[in-house]
Amino acid sequence: MINQKNVALGKVRSSIRELYEYGKARKAEIGEENVFDFSLGNPSVPAPEEVNAAIKDLVDSCNPVTLHGYTSAPGDYDVRNVIALDLNKRFNVNLNANCIYLTCGAAASLTITLNALVNRGDEVVALVPYFPEYKVFAENAGAKFVTAACEKGTFQIDLQKLESALSPATKAVIINSPNNPSGVVYSRKSMILLGQLLEKYSKRYKNRIYLISDEPYRELVYEKHDTSPYITDFYAYSVVCYSYSKSLSLPGERIGYIAVNNNMPDYEELYAGICGAGRALGFVCAPNLFQQVIKRVCNKTADINIYKQNRDLLYNALVEYGYEVVKPQGAFYMFVKSLEPDAKSFAERAKKYELLFVPGDDFGCKSYVRIAYCVAPQTINNALPQFKALAESYK
Ligand SMILES: Cc1ncc(COP(=O)(O)O)c(C=O)c1O
Secondary structure, X not given: OOOHHHHHHHHXXXXXXXXXXXXXXXXXXXXXXHOEEOOOOOOOOOOOHHHHHHHHHHHHHOOHHHHOOOOOOOOOHHHHHHHXXXXXXXXXXXXXXXXXXXXXXXXXXXXXXXHHHOOOOOEEEEEEOOOOHHHXXXXXXXXXEEEEEOOOOOOOOOHHHHHHHOOOOEEEEEEEOOOOOOOOOOOHHHHHXXXXXXXXXXXXXXOOOEEEEEOOOOOOEOOHHHOOOOHHHOOOOEEEEEEOOOOOOOHHHOOEEEEEOOOOOOHHHHHHHHHHHHHHHOOOOOOXXXXXHHHHHOOOOOOOHHHHHHHHHHHHHHHHOOOOEEOOOEOOEEEEEOOOOOHXXXXXXXXXXXXXXXXXXXXXXXXXXXXXXXXXXXXXXXXXXXXXXXXXXXX
């Protein structure tokens, strides 16, 4: 018999994908402009022009056999070196090429890292609300998936809840800031306390707890003072899982990296584990054309002003219509309290107004919905009367 766990995973689409497919069919039926699809976190601003310029130049000037050939399994040394130097310039780190492992995006970074760390029976803790694939990746690596709620209303880290979720079996805690789905950036103070908590419990349980920081939205922050702190400052046993999917608007190109903190004692051992897990999973040698593109543009970011405008437009309007909204500081998601206890039925009712957004159930938060506002500003403008009508339908 084939693996029934994977059959089940393959048959049941995530509710985000399900809704996206519904939106596609609905657009074909009634016209694209009449459906307000806020389901998917697909960037709506183009990649910076330097990306296309780099692709053209690479294709025109490089030896095609080399350009389209294999690189070393963890990625081209020079590319990894450029990324490490860029991180050293921006953050308080002293990384080198041998701390960096190039991947096909954050999904691969997370899967590889979890497989490198987890022994069967270990526990992996995620903070609620969380990106739904964490559960899939953690369980596939052999871990028990454990959750800890964030603070009600603010969705900042709730250290007491996290403390109660830790156990002698905890191998790793995953954080994601700016957060999908809440848009919240975890405060510097909470990161410091988080580092202290993990240190305390690693000692108490005589079992090292690692911190995995999933950072595809690091550069998508709308006010400078909200910038997400770099986790290696607060905790030595940390690994950053990064992706260029959102910062450079390249989700289809599948490129990102893992950065292992070399302030961690025996970091080479963990890096070797990452190389081994990458090998075992077949995640070696990320696409070379995009490795070379990243070498040239890793210090660039897509123009995030449109996301900020969208956030302000949508947030102000929803608050005016009476919705309870967590003001997003980053990423391009808005977490909105459902107008009825069951967010699924709220999202169903929204479909009657051609509004497509995802119930919070998959993110571990049943009374909220996620609105992905990475859409054309016109879509938001046109959707506002529908949001108003939806709110009025509950009065
Ligand atoms: C929080 C989070 N982590 C990981 C990923 C996966 O990103 P990638 O496209 O780089 O695999 C996403 C994608 O939306 C995400 O939102």
